[in-house]
Amino acid sequence: MADPAPVLVLLGGAGDLSMRMLLPSLLHLEMDGLLPEGLRVIAVGRAEGDAASYRKDVKAHIKEKAGEAWDRLSARLDYLSTDAGKPEGAEALKDRIGEAGLIVIYYALSPSLFAPVTKALSEAGLIGENTRLVLEKPIGRDLESSRQTNAVIAEAAEERQVFRIDHYLGKETVQNLIALRFANALFEPLWNNLAIDHVQITVAETQEVGDRWRYYDEYGAIRDMLQNHMLQLLCLVAMEPPSDLEADAVRNEKVKVLRSLRPFTPEAAEKDSVRGQYVAGMADGHPAASYEAEVGRPSGTETFVALTAWIDNWRWKGVPFFLRTGKRMAERRTEIVIQFKAVPHSIFGPYGDRDIQANRLVIELQPHEDISLTIMNKRPGLNGEHMRLQPLPLSLSLAKALGEEGGRRRIAYERLLLDVMRGDPTLFVRRDEVEEAWRFVDGVAEAWAQAGVQPKPYPAGSWGPAGASGLIERSGRAWND
């Protein structure tokens, strides 16, 4: 007899993440025929409704009205109106699931619900051998609460059943970082403090916090972005070569980087970090409201953070990592800049000395996918008495280079949803990684609290508070703006 069909349960099935990311991802997978045969999707939410009203809602949210694929996906969708954190809710879900092979339970919920929901599901006997739990970031609000949540989860399920999502790891360009570093012999000998001057990681968003403020106001930029996406990018840039791509081989190397992060101190807080919050300004040519106007009351939460991180190990001794992220910034741009050191001695005379710039590798992840390396060249022509120089980019636009073959740009969640269903944890975050990342972020929060660092205002549509330039310029360097 064939195995019973798999079930994907979306807790928070009517919420923002499900509507904006998870269901469109499922539709794309459906279009490509990649969803497991017979898969049922049960969305769970507290709002009233049934399968028919839910399908209508989802259809209204999804941009691509892909005829046949939508019909197929729609036929898989079911809706259960209940509170899965209550015993009767968990029982109702169990009944609705009925007989199933694999059960994937996706927590598209506020992190504060992870523990109570897990307890209720476990008591209802819903977490068995064939259950996988998918947890959205952030797990907890600090190290202590994340440990408590992870402990409740560890009582209910084994670590192999727990898939902690950081959707940045599902992005094609983020995985490409691993290919760039470890499939080219060119970079690795230079990937250290002998050749690299500093690293910049920028995740700038133009979007406002908007109606997510209830969640965001409690977390802020350090918990929403730094603790997870930014530190994951830092790990992939800084980690030692893993022995292979097996999940734990990669995760062991990432955790070593996190453990080497120098703890933040109150003395470093003023010098090495900038906290900001947007005030009214202009975004995309239109007047934009302040963060506090969105929240509707005064708030001490940061919507921007820039800081200098140091990795205390042999490879990175003395190389600052400048990190910054913010909402309502001048541009949407996610990039990693590897700034190499200057030539040790210039032979080009006074003009050449002025012209010459150190090589810079820019890995742009969003909105364009581009890798470019600036190389110094001779300026064409006779140049008078002295040779003149200019930097030119050696550029690999992935869209241009791969053309059709590059294919449609996928939503990061597509890859991750498939990996969960296949049971491949490589692109998911292990418990110790989450906890080490919290250790660093707690240090930043504590240093700010002790040093009394408050968010500095920056106009919506700018590159953050003035201090963000000062942070990097004090060391004689500049952001790649």
Ligand code: BG6
């Ligand atoms: C989420 C954060 O994890 O990532 C959001 O909670 C943020 O605040 C988003 O906007 C950014 O993701 P992306 O893929 O648009 O860069």
